[in-house]
Amino acid sequence: MRRFGPLHMTALAAGLAFLYLPMLILIAYSFNASRLVTVWGGFSTRWYASLLQNQPLLDAAWLSLQVAFVSATIATILALLAAVALVRYGRFRGRTLFSGMIGAPLIMPEVVTGLSLLLLFVALGLDRGFWTVTIAHVTLTMCFATVVIQSRLVAFDASLEEAAQDLGAPPWKAFLTVTLPILAPAVAAAWMLAFTLSLDDLVIASFTTGPSATTLPMRLYSAVRLGVTPEINAASTILIAFVAIVVVSASLVVKRELVTRP
Template sequence: MRRGPSLFNLASLGLGLTFLYAPIVLLVVYSFNDSRLVTVWGGFSLRWYGELMHNEQLLASVWMTVRIAALSATVATLLGTLAAVALTRGGRFPGRTIFSGAVYAPLVTPEVILGLSLLLLFVAVGAPRGFWTVSAAHTTLTLCYVTVVVQARLASFDRSLEEAAQDLGCPPWRAFLLVTLPNIAPAVAAAWMLAFTLSLDDLVIASFTSGPGATTLPMRIYSAVRLGVTPEINAISTLLIGLVATGVIAAYLIQTRGVRRASR
């Protein structure tokens, strides 16, 4: 039997979580600060949120960012799921090492390198930089995350269910669509969410591959941050954090329900 957590364990958990959450909590709290100064509490106010609503440039970049994230997450989920199927079920095929290398490497490759190399590609083929180039770049970045998430689920999926469907006369692709896909759907949905938020967050790759007229939200936040800490950035950050946290917790609940159903 495992012993329960000791005092030392509880202390490390407490300190660890405080370290992770304190800066975020402070940021959120100070977004409601009426004073412009970071360290002076001037009373509760929503004025910075009100000012955001009138910032047309900012709203335009939010819309641009969301569109890029939705498109790139969708393409990455399609390609990443295919890659996961090939890696879990393809056995040893020629070129497998290069393939899995290309799939996992973007996970850890520094973003400046991904950004620079993609920019050179777009310059070489003469693609006008903007919405499409950032979307393609983000698809490349997020594809590997999708593969890892889906692969973990596929590996634990009982293959015999699909084989049973085929024994009963179901063509393989239909068996995949009707039996396997519904089973891995929670993982695929979670992977899409992950890809979406990664794209939403990315500053470095977007800066390299974007052009005039396609400024994303992180690019706007970055140029504002360079000029100093302002309550407006706190407000937009709080909105983003709230949005993402809601999405992640929802995805978590969906996934745990899916796992429970699958194990029943």
């Protein structure tokens, strides 16, 4: 039996280096004192300080966090309902169309989703801004969230909920007190996925927003088009650190929960 040898170790190290080196280089240069990105001018945190003076960027970041919070919350609620319908209701009229609508946005190019939603908002005569971006993000992220919750719900033992109902709990109460607590890690993971997808989206937001609402990726994109600056490196480093802390701590929580559960 071949075991984990030096060749495997090399493949592993090379693959992980490819994934992480570009980001590590970016992070390193965010602490560069020199404005010239390739010349190392000593360690400095001046670009982080200058970020705090960049009011348009801070406004965009605040708007993006609000959009991500609201859209992830709505998307997770809709996804929970959709997952329950798909897993528990068996065959119902319109099921094929429904599961198709859940699956399609996963492979839909963002430019197409963005264009189609914009045309809808124009047809309805809605003012474009915070709410149109939020609606667009709910539509995109609820499908990802549904997949996450669905996979956990499939593995869930429905007899627990049936037992609660036999003991006299109405279906909604059995769901809230028995099923939902067990589903909680999947619901939390779905919310996080929706939150980061929304925070990250450039293309759909560009189509569906108006002049009053510029999100963080849109600001970063217009800055990036003009070239590499240490200030963008600093902003990127903060975002990378934020996501890394959330994902790693979430995975530790889920792991501990799996370990402590019999």
